[in-house]
Amino acid sequence: MDHTTTNTATALIDAGSAPDPATAIAAAEAARTRLDFGRSARPAFRALIGFDAAAREGLDPALVELVQIRASHLNHCAYCLHMHTNDARKAGESEDRLHLVAVWREARHFYTPREQAALALTEALTLVADGAVPDDVYAEAAAHFDEPELAQVIALICAINTWNRVALATAKVAGTDERR
Numbered sequence: 001m002d003h004t005t006t007n008t009a010t011a012l013i014d015a016g017s018a019p020d021p022a023t024a025i026a027a028a029e030a031a032r033t034r035l036d037f038g039r040s041a042r043p044a045f046r047a048l049i050g051f052d053a054a055a056r057e058g059l060d061p062a063l064v065e066l067v068q069i070r071a072s073h074l075n076h077c078a079y080c081l082h083m084h085t086n087d088a089r090k091a092g093e094s095e096d097r098l099h100l101v102a103v104w105r106e107a108r109h110f111y112t113p114r115e116q117a118a119l120a121l122t123e124a125l126t127l128v129a130d131g132a133v134p135d136d137v138y139a140e141a142a143a144h145f146d147e148p149e150l151a152q153v154i155a156l157i158c159a160i161n162t163w164n165r166v167a168l169a170t171a172k173v174a175g176t177d178e179r180r
Contacts, residue, residue, distance in 0.1 A: 025175035034171045038178060048162060055155035058148075061091055066101055066115055067122045067153070068160045073102045074126045075164035079172035083179075117144040118153055125157045 019027075038045040056064050065088035072081040085098050100107040104119050111119065121141040124133040142150055166172075 021175065025173060028173045029176055032171055032173055034169070037166050037170050048159070048166070051155070052159040052163070055152060055159045057152065059152050059156065062088070062093060063115055063118055063153075064156060065091065065093060066097070066111075067118055067156055069098070069101050070104070070119050070122045071126045071157060071160040072164055074123065075161065075168065077164040077167050078174035079167040079176070080160065080164050082174040083177055086177075114144040117141045121153060122157050125154065126161055 065084050068084040069081060069088065072084060088098055089095075097110050100110050101119070104111055104116065108116060117140045120137050121133070124137045141153065145153055172178075
């Protein structure tokens with residue numbers, strides 16, 4: 001670990017000014033001590049990449065990113081949230097929609113009924129331990145997606161929840177992206 005980089009970032013934060021993002025990311029990555037899942041569990045990692053790709057197939061890319069962003073909010077996964085908000089921006093998503101997805105119910109007019117149904121299903125499935133997936137949430141999603149699409153959305157939600165858990169278990173650093 002580079003103590004100079006870590007100390008510089010800490011000093012800037014302590015002084016009340018934001019650290020240089022590249023310096024802060026490098027310091028956080030240097031301090032990371034957990035395993036590299038992609039290298040340590042290569043077959044599982046490849047299978048997860050395949051599952052993720054299959055889950056996205058045929059779905060609107062904007063919907064995919066909104067679902068991934070919302071699940072990452074709920075799971076407190078900064079690594080995935082950073083990655084998917086950047087992906088959404090690159091795909092042309094508006095800043096308003098990105099900022100409001102965490103409170104989409106209060107800003108429904110920014111999202112289509114189909115996106116709202118997917119976001120509600122994302123919340124229910126991500127927080128499944130809090131009370132399963134309510135019938136009304138499932139029915140609303142089923143009203144907006146045909147059966148194959150609904151299966152894809154469910155698979156997508158399962159995939160991002162798995163990615164969130166891998167990132168959290170291995171302390172992935174927000175601002176890094178192993179896809180590059």
